[in-house]
Amino acid sequence: MPEGIYEQLQRWKETKDLALASDICEEMVNSISEWYRRDANVVIAEVMEWGRDKHLNDPKAQLNKVIEEVGEIAHEITRNKYGSPELVDAIGDSLVTIIILSDILGRHPIKCLDSAYQEIKNRSGKTENGTFVKES
Numbered sequence: 001m002p003e004g005i006y007e008q009l010q011r012w013k014e015t016k017d018l019a020l021a022s023d024i025c026e027e028m029v030n031s032i033s034e035w036y037r038r039d040a041n042v043v044i045a046e047v048m049e050w051g052r053d054k055h056l057n058d059p060k061a062q063l064n065k066v067i068e069e070v071g072e073i074a075h076e077i078t079r080n081k082y083g084s085p086e087l088v089d090a091i092g093d094s095l096v097t098i099i100i101l102s103d104i105l106g107r108h109p110i111k112c113l114d115s116a117y118q119e120i121k122n123r124s125g126k127t128e129n130g131t132f133v134k135e136s
C-alpha cells in the first residue's frame with residue numbers, strides 16, 4: 001500500500017526533507033484540484049436548467065448575449081490581459097451563453113461540440129500565423 005499523505009507528513013516532521021515537502025505540496029494541490037473538478041455534464045445540465053428556469057427561450061436575444069460575452073473576451077485579449085480574472089469570467093460567461101443558446105435551439109451542446117470535433121480532428125492542413133488553415 002502506498003504511503004498516504006499523513007504518513008508522509010509524519011516522515012517529513014522527522015526528516016525535514018525538502019524534496020519530501022515538495023512532493024507533499026504537489027500531492028495536496030493535485031487532490032484539491034481533483035476535489036473541485038466537477039463533471040462537465042453535470043455543470044452543463046445545471047446551466048441548461050438555469051436557463052429554462054429563467055425562461056430564456058428567444059434565440060436572437062440569446063445570440064446577443066453570446067456576442068456580448070465573446071466581446072468581453074476580445075476586450076481582455078486585445079489588451080493583452082491574458083491572466084486577468086475578467087478573462088476567466090468572460091470565457092465562462094461565453095460558455096454559459098452558448099450552452100443556453102444550444103438548449104433553446106433544441107441541440108445538446110456536447111453533441112454539437114462532438115460532431116464538430118469529429119469533423120475537424122482528422123483534417124489536414126497547417127498552422128499559419130497562429131491559425132489552423134485546412135487543406136482544401
Ligand SMILES: [Mg+2]
Nearest residue numbers: 069072090093
Ligand atoms: Mg460577462
